[in-house]
Amino acid sequence: MELTPRKKEILKVVIENYISTAEPVGSKAIASQLTSKVSSATIRNELADLVEMGYLEQPHTSAGRIPSPKGYRLYVNELMEQRALSLQETEEINRALQMKMQELDGVISKAGQMAAALVNYPAYAMASGTPGLTVQRFDLLSVDPSSFIAVVMTQDSRVKSRLIRSETGVDADQLAALAALLNAHFTGIDETEMNRKLMDLSGKTPGPLFMTLSQTIEYACSVIEGGEKNKVYTTGANNILKLPEFRDADKAHELMSFMVDNTENLPVPPAGTNMEILIGPENVNEALRDTSVVVASYDIGDNMRGLIGVVGPTRMDYATVAARLSYFAEGLTKMFGKQDPLLPGPKEEQKT
Amino acid sequence: MELTPRKKEILKVVIENYISTAEPVGSKAIASQLTSKVSSATIRNELADLVEMGYLEQPHTSAGRIPSPKGYRLYVNELMEQRALSLQETEEINRALQMKMQELDGVISKAGQMAAALVNYPAYAMASGTPGLTVQRFDLLSVDPSSFIAVVMTQDSRVKSRLIRSETGVDADQLAALAALLNAHFTGIDETEMNRKLMDLSGKTPGPLFMTLSQTIEYACSVIEGGEKNKVYTTGANNILKLPEFRDADKAHELMSFMVDNTENLPVPPAGTNMEILIGPENVNEALRDTSVVVASYDIGDNMRGLIGVVGPTRMDYATVAARLSYFAEGLTKMFGKQDPLLPGPKEEQKT
C-alpha cells in the first residue's frame, strides 16, 4: 500500500528531526513544521498508522516516535532530497583533493582520513577489485658485490623497490642476465605461477644465482600480493564518541574494536553503482546491526576501485553524508583519471 | 626527608592495589597485605603522613587513598620491582617480532600496532633523529619514450621508486646522462641544497631535460623529506574505553582526538636512555596531564631511532608495560641489527 503524501511528509519531518536531535519526535513538533496546517491530533492518527506500517517506532507509550530502519530506507530511497553542497563544502573537499599522491596506498589511506574528516564519522578505506596483480617489469641494479636493488613495476604501473642483500654475491653481469630472465618469464603471471616457474628453474640454475632469483621473486610476490590489496584503513573512530548513541563506552568500544580488528568484514559496495547505503539490519555484520554504512567507490584505473565507507548511527545524516561522499569520490576518480602520473588514464579535455 | 621502609612498603601496596582495581585503598586492606603485622590504625597514621608528604591523595574524607603523581614517581623510581616476563609473554613478543619487514614505514607503524596489542593501551610509533636524510644513489630506468622509473636510494639504504611521466619525453641515453648528473651532484646533500643546485642548473641545461631533472629532484625531495620522518602512527586508541577512568565519553574523546590529530605534540623520549616514563603532570601536553606515557626507543641504524610510546591512565601498570615495551624495543633493535637487509648493520656474532 502506498503512503499518502501527507504520511510521507510526516515521515520525512520525523526522520529529519530525529537525525538532528536524536530524540523522539512528538506530534506537536511535527505539526508546527508541516506545510499544511493540521492539528497535532491529526498527526497522532497518522503517526499511529505509520507505526503500524513499520516505518516508525515508539520507544515506549507516551514517547514520541523514532524512525525504524524501514523508515530510513524509504527516506533514503524516496524522500531524501538531493542535498546540494554549499560552495564552502565543495571548496573544502576540493582542497582536500589537492593532496599529493606519492604512492597508491598512501592515497587510499589518506582518502579514508579525509572522508572521516569530511563527515565526522568513522571511515574506512580500501582498494578492491585487483584481480591478481602481476609484474610488468623487473629491474635489478647492482649496488655492491653483496647487494642490489630490485625494482618491480606492476601491471597497474606502480613501482616498488628495495635493497636486497645477496648472501652469495652477484655482479652486474649476473644481475643483467637475471633481469632478462625475469622479464622473459616472470612477467604477466600471478603469484602461484611465479612460484611454480621458480620451482622449475631450481634444478637448471646455478645455486648462488638461484638464491638471488628466489629472493627477488619472493620480494615481487610480496609486492603484488601484499600491496594494499586487502589492506583496510580505518580512521576517525573517535568521532563516534561525540554521538549520544555511543555515550555508552561499551557500545563505543565494541564498534571501534570491530572496525579496527575485523577489517575484512566491512561491507563492500555494490557492483555497478558507485554508492550504496546500508541501514541498520541491512548490514550482514552483527556488529554493524544498529549502525548504518555509506559506501562510495572511485575509479583508480585498471579496473580497480577504491572504496571509502562511512560508519555511523542509523540516525546518520544520509543526505549530507551521501552528497559529500559522492562528490569526494567523484573528485578522486577525476584525479586518478587526469593528473595521475601512475597511469596512462583516459584523456579528458583539460586546460592547465 | 627520607621515607621509612614501612612507609615505602605501604605506598607500594597502595599503588599496586590501586593499579589493579582503580579504587581507593583503605587501611584495612593494606594491613592484610603487609609483611609485618600491624593494625589498621597504625597504617592510618602512616597514611596521614604520606598524604601530608604528597605521595597519596584522598578523594574525600572517609575514602581510601589513591596515589598522587609524586607517589607514582617514587614508585617507578624506587619501589617498582623489575618485572620478569613470563615465558609466555616473551614468546608472544618474539612471535610478534617475526614480522616481515618490507618497508621501513611499514615496520614503524606495525611496531606501534604491536605495542598497543602487547600492553592493551593506545600506542604511537614514529621514527626520530633523522638529521636530514640525503640521497645516496639515483637510478633512472627507461620505460617508454614518455615515462621512466626513478629509483632513489637514501643514505640509510632505503629504496623508493616511482614511475614518472615526462611531458617532454626522454630516451634511454638522456636518462643515463641525467642519472650520471644526479649521482655526481645531487647525492649526499639535503633538500634545500638540492633545490639550490637545481636552480643553478636551470640555465645551463636544455629545457626539456631540465623539466625531467626537476621532476626527479622533486620526487627525491619528497622521499627524503616525507619518508616517515615526521609521521606518527597512532593505534589501539579503542583500548582506553575499557578503562574505568575513561568511561566518560567526553574524556575518552578528548584523549583520542588529541592522539590522532595532534601527533607532533606527543612526547619524545630522552636522549641517551632508551626508555622513559612520564607520569601525569610531568607531561607537557595539556591533554596528557592526567595520563602517563611510557616511551621506548629502538635503533634503526644510521643514527636513527624508532619510538614506541604507550599512553595510559596514571594508574598504568608501569612494571608490566615497561618490561614488555623494553623487551620489545630490544627485540626490534636486534632485528634491525641482524637480519635487516636494508642496512649493513653492526656485525654481531651469530650462528644461523
Place this chain on the structure above:
DNA sequence: CTTTAGCACTCCTCGCTCCCGAGTGCTAAA
C-alpha cells in the same frame, strides 16, 4: 614514643518513592 583498640563521624552509593511533564490514545463534537 609507638602501637592499638574503640568509637563517633563523614560521605559516597544505592535503592526507594514521588512528582513532573511530555506525549499519547480515545472520545465526542464539528
Place this chain on the structure above:
DNA sequence: TTTAGCACTCGGGAGCGAGGAGTGCTAAAG
C-alpha cells in the same frame, strides 16, 4: 475527516534514608 479535550502512561530527576566503608581522634597499652 479533522479537531479539541481529557485522562492516562511512563521515563527521568529530585529528594530522602539506610548501609557501609573508611577515616580521625582519643586514650590506653607496650
